Amino acid sequence: MEDFSNLTLAEIVNKNFLAATVFEKYNLDFCCRGNRQLKEVCMTNNLPLETIIEELKIIGQSNNSDLAYEQLSFTQLADYIVLTHHEYIKNAMPVLYRYLLKVATKHAAIFPELKKIFQIFVAIKKEMEIHLHQEETVLFPGIKKLEASPPGEKNNAVADDSFLETPIHLLEEEHNHAENFFEEIKELTNNYSPLSTACTMHKLCFSMLQ
Template sequence: MKDYQSMTVGEIVADNFDNAAIFDKYGIDFCCHGSDSLPEASRKAGANMDEVIKDIESKTSGTPESIDFKSWPIDLLVDYILKIHHRNIRSHGPEILKLLEKVCNVHGEHHPELFEVRELFQSSLYDLGNHLDKEELVLFPYIYDMFKTQEEHKQLPDFHCGSVEAPISVMMAEHDAEGERYRHIDMLTHGYSTPKDACNSYRLVLEKLKAFEAALHQHIHLENNIVFPRAIQLEEKLRG
């Protein structure tokens, strides 16, 4: 059995992404605060660490292994993030916002919190758009360059940001901001639960918002806990 008490929550989810659902159950933030140890994260969430470990071990022994992202080469991880997560945000985000505006028009009078949810989500899409652009135009091309340099045993080209840690620190700060924003949305919607007078569109938009947040959590987790640390290690190796 693994010594989960000595692992960070990010490492535990990187080991098996199915553990993300267990952490969500206990309110443990594994993406933006993935560097927290399990004891520290459990304390912050007010969760019983022994119960958390029991659930992890039970799930691990009773279900097949999920995708082992940490075994993937870094260029494949970036490909996955671009083609799955970036596309998801750009395609599904505007659709959700349009549906949310419709629900605000119908239910906003009796559920004024919907207007704040809409403003938060609209701001998120704007900020995420800028965030994705920076990853696609600055950070990820350099990661691809580093991977190619390693594969072809060439000299690492100069990077206009100096070190990969510079854009990574910006990306992680923006991840933290999004994590806080969606915690606020979760609070406003009472965990994405629908009121008794909710129509089908109301239920649907909360389901879509919840799925969008879950996908964003995986996006942040893959970057914060797998891609970014490996990019830093790769740069250090290539620079000697």
């Protein structure tokens, strides 16, 4: 079991970037003052060490790692995607936006590529929000409706599934567009490899982007 109490804030975040959300909750600076041990910070600020450690353990747990996707119905798979991947993206994007804005504003003079990376991410964020909305309101309901159809009606629906062709085509185009954006970010970040002189938040941004 990981002994979080003796790790520094920066070490914990570098192991799992989701820890940043826990530290933010308690107003702990894991970036510029990330070299302090968790137990030291909690003692200094009169914070509940055990509670924070429990929260760090929870976010570190792998959820549904043994899920047998091939055994799920299309409806179950759609629900799983929305409840896990979509929720993760919706929660992570605003956090990453704040972090990228902060490092780009503060360190662009030293790392000029940060400004471009932030601009690309803003475009990705906008497209992803539209993409998720389309999946949740058009594609997935259409798939569920098709799967829930009685056998006779389902055969007719499968024969005439053109109502899904347009959203699927558009979503595929959006996937390709996003992939191009990330290829550009990958090049700008040297394959998500920050320099050793980069601050903790700078490194965290690259980890989250990857």
